[in-house]
Amino acid sequence: MSHQTVIVLDFGGQYNQLIARRVRECGVYCELKPYTTPLDELRSMDPIGIIFTGGPHSVYAEGAPSVDPAIFSWGVPILGICYGCQLMAHLLGGRVVPAQDDSAREYGKTATGFDTGCKLFGGLPADGITWMSHGDYMEKVPEGFALTAWSEACPNVAIADEERGFYGVQFHPEVDHTQHGVDMIRAFLYDVCGARGDWSMEDYKRTAIADIRARVGQGKVLLALSGGVDSSVMAALLAEAVGSQLTCVFVDHGLMRLNEGDEVEAAFAPWDINFVRVNAGERFLSKLAGVEEPERKRKIIGEEFIRVFEEEAKKVGKVDFLAQGTIYPDVIESGGTGAAGAAVIKSHHNVGGLPDTVDFKELIEPLRLLFKDEVRQLGRELGLPEYLVTRQPFPGPGLAIRIIGEVTKAKADTLRLADFIFRDELARAGEDRNLNQYFAVLTNTRSVGVMGDGRTYDYTLALRAVTTADFMTADWARIPYEVLDRVSVRIVNEVRGINRIVYDITSKPPATVEWE
Numbered sequence: 001m002s003h004q005t006v007i008v009l010d011f012g013g014q015y016n017q018l019i020a021r022r023v024r025e026c027g028v029y030c031e032l033k034p035y036t037t038p039l040d041e042l043r044s045m046d047p048i049g050i051i052f053t054g055g056p057h058s059v060y061a062e063g064a065p066s067v068d069p070a071i072f073s074w075g076v077p078i079l080g081i082c083y084g085c086q087l088m089a090h091l092l093g094g095r096v097v098p099a100q101d102d103s104a105r106e107y108g109k110t111a112t113g114f115d116t117g118c119k120l121f122g123g124l125p126a127d128g129i130t131w132m133s134h135g136d137y138m139e140k141v142p143e144g145f146a147l148t149a150w151s152e153a154c155p156n157v158a159i160a161d162e163e164r165g166f167y168g169v170q171f172h173p174e175v176d177h178t179q180h181g182v183d184m185i186r187a188f189l190y191d192v193c194g195a196r197g198d199w200s201m202e203d204y205k206r207t208a209i210a211d212i213r214a215r216v217g218q219g220k221v222l223l224a225l226s227g228g229v230d231s232s233v234m235a236a237l238l239a240e241a242v243g244s245q246l247t248c249v250f251v252d253h254g255l256m257r258l259n260e261g262d263e264v265e266a267a268f269a270p271w272d273i274n275f276v277r278v279n280a281g282e283r284f285l286s287k288l289a290g291v292e293e294p295e296r297k298r299k300i301i302g303e304e305f306i307r308v309f310e311e312e313a314k315k316v317g318k319v320d321f322l323a324q325g326t327i328y329p330d331v332i333e334s335g336g337t338g339a340a341g342a343a344v345i346k347s348h349h350n351v352g353g354l355p356d357t358v359d360f361k362e363l364i365e366p367l368r369l370l371f372k373d374e375v376r377q378l379g380r381e382l383g384l385p386e387y388l389v390t391r392q393p394f395p396g397p398g399l400a401i402r403i404i405g406e407v408t409k410a411k412a413d414t415l416r417l418a419d420f421i422f423r424d425e426l427a428r429a430g431e432d433r434n435l436n437q438y439f440a441v442l443t444n445t446r447s448v449g450v451m452g453d454g455r456t457y458d459y460t461l462a463l464r465a466v467t468t469a470d471f472m473t474a475d476w477a478r479i480p481y482e483v484l485d486r487v488s489v490r491i492v493n494e495v496r497g498i499n500r501i502v503y504d505i506t507s508k509p510p511a512t513v514e515w516e
C-alpha cells in the first residue's frame, strides 16, 4: 500500500490502542508494534514518525521495557508519551527518579501551561488541562532539550529537541480529558513528521480491492456471513473485489432479531455473488427442544452451525480461500506481528473450529488492519446500509440465550417483537446513540396481571441496556423514565403473552451483559 506509516511502539500502557486510533483519525496510517520488535523490522516499515507509548513501569527499574538507542540516530521524529517520554529522557542522558514527595506525582486532570512556540503546541491556548498519570519525575532533562510545558507540581511536563524532532509529554494527549490533545498529536504528525494525510477509507478500499484481486486471482472464496458488522463489511469488500468468485453462506438459525435475515439478504442484492441463505430455523429449534441449560444451548447451536455450514461448503466444492473477519484489535491482542502466516483464529469466534473442517488452501483476512470504527466507515464507503454498519453486537447463539429456559418458536416470535419495540423506541428518543448494547430478554417467570376486565397469567419481559468500552465491564444504562414508560406501554399492548416488564439495573460484574 502506498500510504505513509507511523509506528506506535507499545510499552504496555492502557491507552495504546487509543493512541493508534487517534493517529488514524488524523488521516495517518499507523501500526502498533511491541517494544520488543527487532529494530530491522521497524526500519523496514519506513516510518515517517514513531510514538513511544505509556507503560506501567519505571524506566530506572531493572528489566524495564526499553529500546535500542540506535533508533534515535535514524533521523525519524519521535514523540514519547508518559513512560515513553521518560524513556526517551533516560536513554538520551537525562535522569528520571521517583517523585520525592506526593506533590510531584500527578494523577488526573492537571492545569498545565504550554510554550506555544513549540511545534507541538503552536496555535493552541497557552493554558489548559492535561490528563496525567505518573509517579516518576524527570529530574534532569537531556542535553539539547527545552522545557515546553509545566504544571504547578512539575516544572517539566513536556520536553522538546526540535532540531532532532524529539518530543516528550508526561501527560496523555490521546484521552478526551486532555484539552486539544488530538491537536497536539496532529501537530506532531503534520508539522513535525510531514504527514500528507493519505490514510482514508476511500484509499483503503481501492487498495484493498486491488490487493484482494491480485491475491485471489481466479480462485474461489468462501465466507460465513453472520450478518454482524465485520462479516457484512468483509462480504461487501470481497464482493466488490472478486464478485462471482465469492460464495457467502448465511446460516439463518431462526433466532435472529425481527427482519434481520431479510435485511442481510437485501443488503447484498446489489452484488453479483453467490449468496446462499440457509433457512435452518426448524432444524435448530428441533435440536434445542427440551433443552434449558444455557451452556448446552450454546454448544448445540455452535455445533449445528458448523454442520450446516459444512454441508453448504461441500456443495461449493474445493475453495481456495476461506475469509475470516479478524480485525486489528484481535491482531494486537493475539500478539500478531502482521507477518505472513501469523494468522491467529479468534478464540471467541462464533464458528470456532470451522477452518479445520472445510476444504480450503489459505485464509484471507481483509479487515485485519482496521479498527472497529474503520470497519464501519469502510462499510459506508462500500455502500452498505446504515442499519447494518451501525449494528450493535449480537451473540452467535442469538435469541436462544435471551429466552430463559426452553426455546420454542412461539417464544422466539414473542421476544422478537418485544425486542423490536424496545429498539424502536430507543431510536425514536435518540437514546440508542448513547448505548453500546440493548435488548429484551424473555424470562420464564409468569405472574398475574389484569387486562381489560380479565385476569392474565403471562410472562415477564426484562429490558437490558448497557454502556461499556470493551464489554469486559459494563454499566447499566440510565435510560430516561419517560422512554422506559413508552416501551412498557407499547409492549404490553402490542405483544401477546407479556404482562409485566422489568428493567435490569445490574452492572457487569457481578452480572454479565447477556442473561445466559
Ligand code: XMP
Residues within 6 Å of the ligand: 298, 348, 349, 350, 393, 394, 395, 396, 397, 437, 471, 508, 511, 512, 513, 514, 515
Ligand atoms: P457477556 O454476557 O459475556 O457478554 O457479558 C459480553 C459480550 O459478548 C457477547 N456475547 C457473545 N458473542 N457469541 C458471540 O459472538 C457468544 O456466544 C456470545 N455470548 C455473549 C454479548 O452479546 C456481549 O456483547
